[in-house]
Amino acid sequence: MIRTANPLAQEPRYELITQVLRENIAEGRLPPGLVLLEGPIAALMQTSRAPVQSALRRLQAEGLIHRFEGRGFLVGPPGAEVAPLRRDIRDFALEIPAAVDDALQVRGTWRHVYDQVEEEVATCQVFGEYRIVETELADYLGVSRTVVRDVLARLQERGLIQKNPSSHWIAGPLTARTLREKFELRAIVEPAALRLAAPHIRYAAVEAIRNRIGADPDLTWEALEDALMDECIAQAPNTTLVEMIRNNRLLLSAVNRALTGLGLPPDDIALDQYRTLFHLIARHPIDSAAEYLRDHLHIMARKNLARMKIVAVISETRKLAPYLTPQ
Amino acid sequence: MRSTGKTEVNGALAAPPGVARRRLRVRGTSITLLSQMREQAERDLGFRVDYELLDFVECQRRAALEPEAYDVYEHCFQNLDIVWFWGALQPIDTQRIVEWDSMSDLTKTGGVSKYAWRGHGDAPVGKLYIQPGGFLGDRPGRQIAMLPTVHNVDSFGFDPRVFGTGEAPRTPSWAWLLDPRAKGRIALVDEPAIGLFDAALAAEATGELSFADIGNMTIAEIDALMALLEDRRRQGYFCGSWRNGEDAARLLHEGRVAVQSMWSPVYGDLGPMTGLFAEAAPAEGYRAWHGGASLSRHAAGAELDMAYEYLNWWLAGRAGAIMARQGYYISTPERARTQMTPEEWAYWYEGAPAACDLPGPSGQIVVRAGARRAGGAYRERLSRIAVWNTVMEEYNYAVRVWDRFIQRVNAGAP
Numbered sequence: 001m002i003r004t005a006n007p008l009a010q011e012p013r014y015e016l017i018t019q020v021l022r023e024n025i026a027e028g029r030l031p032p033g034l035v036l037l038e039g040p041i042a043a044l045m046q047t048s049r050a051p052v053q054s055a056l057r058r059l060q061a062e063g064l065i066h067r068f069e070g071r072g073f074l075v076g077p078p079g080a081e082v083a084p085l086r087r088d089i090r091d092f093a094l095e096i097p098a099a100v101d102d103a104l105q106v107r108g109t110w111r112h113v114y115d116q117v118e119e120e121v122a123t124c125q126v127f128g129e130y131r132i133v134e135t136e137l138a139d140y141l142g143v144s145r146t147v148v149r150d151v152l153a154r155l156q157e158r159g160l161i162q163k164n165p166s167s168h169w170i171a172g173p174l175t176a177r178t179l180r181e182k183f184e185l186r187a188i189v190e191p192a193a194l195r196l197a198a199p200h201i202r203y204a205a206v207e208a209i210r211n212r213i214g215a216d217p218d219l220t221w222e223a224l225e226d227a228l229m230d231e232c233i234a235q236a237p238n239t240t241l242v243e244m245i246r247n248n249r250l251l252l253s254a255v256n257r258a259l260t261g262l263g264l265p266p267d268d269i270a271l272d273q274y275r276t277l278f279h280l281i282a283r284h285p286i287d288s289a290a291e292y293l294r295d296h297l298h299i300m301a302r303k304n305l306a307r308m309k310i311v312a313v314i315s316e317t318r319k320l321a322p323y324l325t326p327q
Numbered sequence: 328m329r330s331t332g333k334t335e336v337n338g339a340l341a342a343p344p345g346v347a348r349r350r351l352r353v354r355g356t357s358i359t360l361l362s363q364m365r366e367q368a369e370r371d372l373g374f375r376v377d378y379e380l381l382d383f384v385e386c387q388r389r390a391a392l393e394p395e396a397y398d399v400y401e402h403c404f405q406n407l408d409i410v411w412f413w414g415a416l417q418p419i420d421t422q423r424i425v426e427w428d429s430m431s432d433l434t435k436t437g438g439v440s441k442y443a444w445r446g447h448g449d450a451p452v453g454k455l456y457i458q459p460g461g462f463l464g465d466r467p468g469r470q471i472a473m474l475p476t477v478h479n480v481d482s483f484g485f486d487p488r489v490f491g492t493g494e495a496p497r498t499p500s501w502a503w504l505l506d507p508r509a510k511g512r513i514a515l516v517d518e519p520a521i522g523l524f525d526a527a528l529a530a531e532a533t534g535e536l537s538f539a540d541i542g543n544m545t546i547a548e549i550d551a552l553m554a555l556l557e558d559r560r561r562q563g564y565f566c567g568s569w570r571n572g573e574d575a576a577r578l579l580h581e582g583r584v585a586v587q588s589m590w591s592p593v594y595g596d597l598g599p600m601t602g603l604f605a606e607a608a609p610a611e612g613y614r615a616w617h618g619g620a621s622l623s624r625h626a627a628g629a630e631l632d633m634a635y636e637y638l639n640w641w642l643a644g645r646a647g648a649i650m651a652r653q654g655y656y657i658s659t660p661e662r663a664r665t666q667m668t669p670e671e672w673a674y675w676y677e678g679a680p681a682a683c684d685l686p687g688p689s690g691q692i693v694v695r696a697g698a699r700r701a702g703g704a705y706r707e708r709l710s711r712i713a714v715w716n717t718v719m720e721e722y723n724y725a726v727r728v729w730d731r732f733i734q735r736v737n738a739g740a741p
Contacts (some may be wrong), residue, residue, distance in 0.1 A: 176720040313388040
């Protein structure tokens with residue numbers, strides 16, 4: 001039986017990151033006033049931003065770091081009058097224990113292959129129901145079955161696959177009903193989360209992204225969805241709610257990427273709606289933004305249902321990954 | 328300004344030799360792309376009209392993916408759900424449509440009368456007007472996605488020798504499409520937004536299935552329908568499928584079918600089955616469809632002007648008369664009437680017995696004196712719509728399971 005020898009590899013990533021930052025603050029390697037930003041920490045730890053976000057929130061709760069006017073957090077307890085120190089975190093001799101580093105790396109292995117598999121699995125569902133055979137996926141990726149299991153666990157968590165009664169991994173079929181239900185849930189919980197988040201929204205970031213709409217031709221619909229999530233909704237001081245919203249969105253964004261990858265046309269009209277939404281969030285009482293968001297999500301639901309229909313003209317003959325077996 | 332294009336027509340004819348004649352490219356299906364239509368349009372409009380004739384499924388696919396390859400697209404309202412949302416079309420300005428105000432209520436408001444049952448599924452009015460946000464809906468506005476032209480209510484055809492007329496003729500039922508008396512001699516139209524509903528109406532009529540909304544089936548309902556069809560297929564009920572009128576006629580000429588999905592023009596081409604194959608007016612009502620013409624996103628300048636002339640020509644009368652001779656109704660019937668003989672009008676629109684032999688679009692006799700159109704007059708038939716051809720929410724799923732089923736039917740798989 002192949003099993004990783006490092007017990008830390010079983011720990012959640014945010015736990016490991018919290019631990020590293022906590023110790024480095026305690027030992028003074030990260031000085032008071034240093035601005036901590038998600039992106040650079042995520043890059044340093046070779047992980048996504050989500051666990052870093054959770055870690056920072058935990059450290060804030062512990063009083064080791066605090067919020068300030070700008071983006072990110074300052075090292076030190078709240079109320080400490082320190083000037084923000086804006087420097088690259090890599091300039092400080094951050095100590096990452098070998099075991100923790102190793103654990104993050106082990107987790108990293110599945111990360112290297114995950115995005116590719118997610119795209120292939122999201123795409124195939126458009127065409128119907130497929131079975132994934134663990135050993136075939138391992139051969140295809142050239143990785144161990146342990147890594148494959150990590151990948152499959154993540155896909156399951158994102159709602160992209162499930163086990164059928166005979167314990168086979170099944171992907172799809174992707175139906176209009178699934179999409180409609182996901183959007184219904186979004187329209188219920190996201191406006192509520194936006195109201196809760198109001199005092200904590202990163203208003204400067206919202207203004208910045210709003211100004212890019214129309215001016216920056218590379219700005220995608222996805223980037224706007226991410227901004228709505230990261231800068232606004234995710235700031236709600238209710239981690240359970242935020243986690244639920246994140247999970248509910250995972251399948252939708254995977255599907256959207258898959259459909260765009262299949263050549264579906266982009267939706268330009270949506271950009272205007274985001275401009276209005278971000279304007280309301282930044283400049284008006286949060287209730288107006290929450291109501292607009294609810295409306296916007298109803299429209300997005302209709303658009304996504306319409307997109308699901310037009311996929312029908314794309315033929316099944318395109319080559320799917322070999323580990324996917326039509327059912 | 329409204330463009331009827333008459334002056335431009337004369338200008339084009341007067342063009343000096345060596346200047347390329349103006350040309351309009353029309354992509355569509357066998358519903359409307361008849362050589363008689365093209366010739367009549369060229370005579371009336373004075374520019375060249377190129378037709379590209381494709382089957383339903385292929386036409387829709389290529390219209391969505393290659394909008395630069397045509398100026399005008401002729402298909403049915405249900406597939407706006409595909410082609411409009413791919414962004415392949417541009418809005419039609421109704422102020423440039425001369426007959427817009429005189430068009431029939433069926434498309435503009437949804438039914439032949441205020442009280443007529445609208446039918447399940449997507450009535451064309453629900454896809455007619457362009458709404459804020461790029462959606463299509465029934466709230467009237469100046470811009471439309473497709474100009475409503477021909478329409479009809481479809482059913483199936485049957486061999487009365489099998490289903491019995493004689494002393495006490497029974498009212499035909501969609502159930503006959505799954506009837507053991509026709510086992511091995513049943514064919515369906517292979518178009519998932521059409522044939523699937525013929526099969527669904529049949530399954531409801533036999534009492535085996537019941538759909539909460541036959542016009543918008545759930546995944547479970549689609550699965551149940553396909554399981555039922557697969558079971559019948561294994562028992563050898565189906566002898567084939569068809570995608571256009573010619574193939575439907577071939578099955579009849581070869582004497583292979585006792586009951587099948589039918590399109591109106593095929594009744595004019597029954598071959599050896601003439602007199603032995605009848606059009607049903609089903610007890611449960613009809614499956615309705617509405618055709619129309621749309622503008623490619625890329626049409627602009629002179630091409631766009633020609634396209635509008637062509638759209639206006641569609642409603643002006645002659646086109647409607649040609650369509651009537653193959654059993655299709657037009658959205659401006661009074662204009663078509665001026666181009667039809669009183670006997671033609673009485674038979675096709677009023678449901679009266681044919682006073683004399685009547686020609687089809689090609690001039691060949693398709694209706695014998697004394698015959699009556701099944702189902703009666705226009706309003707009578709259009710008041711009995713069970714379901715419209717529809718691209719349902721779960722269309723993508725339905726298409727793929729339907730295609731697999733049809734492949735097995737055509738392969739004669741065990």
